[in-house]
Amino acid sequence: MNSQQTIRLGVIDTDSGFVTVLAKRAEAAGWQLRQTTGAVPPQEMVAMKLNAILIDPAVLGDEAWDYLDRVCGELPDLGVIVCTGRSTVAQRVRGLRLGIDDWITKPCHPEEAMARVESVTRRRRRSRSETEAGPLVAGELEVRPDQFQAFAAGESLDLTRREFELLHLLADSKGQVLERETIYQRVWGYAMAHGDRSVDVFIRKLRQKLEKRSPSWAYIHTHFGVGYRFDPEPAGIVKEEIRAADPAAPEFTDRSQQLHDEVTVNS
Amino acid sequence: MNSQQTIRLGVIDTDSGFVTVLAKRAEAAGWQLRQTTGAVPPQEMVAMKLNAILIDPAVLGDEAWDYLDRVCGELPDLGVIVCTGRSTVAQRVRGLRLGIDDWITKPCHPEEAMARVESVTRRRRRSRSETEAGPLVAGELEVRPDQFQAFAAGESLDLTRREFELLHLLADSKGQVLERETIYQRVWGYAMAHGDRSVDVFIRKLRQKLEKRSPSWAYIHTHFGVGYRFDPEPAGIVKEEIRAADPAAPEFTDRSQQLHDEVTVNS
DNA sequence: CGACCTGTGAAAATCGTGTGAACGCAGGCA
């Protein structure tokens, strides 16, 4: 879901000069590039999670039209930009009618090629944004961006908007430790003031609501001096030793105590 | 699944030769054309229900960039194709980054121009045409697009046009939370100004009319900080606890209070 | 042990939504 900026572009071309220059610029812009010098099965492209492909049909020989037709048909969400040497109006029209999104002619400035890829991607994302945003599942938890809400065991956690966005960010980068500054920056949208504890407070609210609906899982882990990490773990892993070493004191099993059990990890 | 739907294209250009030829072909293809020789306010384009515009920025003089920026910003659903005489890479890149969908250079074959317009328009109408047509039923409600009206228990709700369109949009995406911006964008056709409360006001009107004809159902749910969700629910679910905890104050059971009972959910 | 972090509860400040009413515009009608 962090694809706000990053574009994943597949390049199918043998013109190493052009590709090299393009790759340099694209990577400088933070894009992810996948290059090949031959046809790639549509399904593989799905696996690569490409936003768009830039392709010189000359590479494909006779198969070119068939291949383009197949790609456009099978991957309606993929942006397809063709980049050829000389071409006729008839070819371009045929290509565009086939479902190709843009047709550029070499020699072309790599910056323009990139701008066109962006344009195609932008249009794609816009039309797709309604239905996309697949639900995220982690442990007993289900995060549904389309509902701005998370569920456990079918029940809503009743998250407020910020709570949801925080959880969404965390769940999206499962397993990663996020610093407070980073979190604030991404959820609140601007720089965190020194001494601001909002993140901590919201983490607590999230933990409370998570605990309420899904008591047997530990989702949010504290990294002392750093930040937080989302990683669903069935509860009881760390508890075992602690409990085992403390046979008495049954009254400690109340909820406030359980909350403490959210694992705290070093650095 | 070709878009046999007609394309409504706005043309802003003074190059009568080009325009004439284009118009001829476009009309032969069954498109609807609107030509002007000067800037058209974005809102007017909404009224014309254009799918895309083809524009030569030379016509606009110094205002060109501003105008294009404004159009792209306010009408994210409109396809924008620029068609110029000579142009530099820098200009094209700037335009494309601004939000323009395609940039063609004259002289260009009208057939190619049309193919590019189609390409830009393609995705949008695909996703849109699926949900058209058939009457929608939800709870006691029946939404009939053919009548521009909704009915409950056989009686019309007497919706105005905007009310109907809003309800139609909501009912069409039953179960989904729609943000205000999205709603405005889709019903009003252009970007929502900051602080505009029209959506809220129309939601209230809808709720009133729904409540009047179908009192025992809750249809529209508020997601605090996000927007609204349409989901017909028999009334009385959330009410129980609230009412039970408030044995006194009988004068609160008047209608204005009942309206409050439309469930509000966090998000 | 002492300096720092983080968790917690509650008060204070801010923001979002429901609501009634006023305004302006366009079309219908005399």
Added chain:
DNA sequence: TGCCTGCGTTCACACGATTTTCACAGGTCG
């Protein structure tokens, strides 16, 4: 033309819901 009416837009206020802030308690690390 001038009045009336229906519709869409805008405004201000009320009332909560949410977010931020604060002070302190409890934990962690060197």
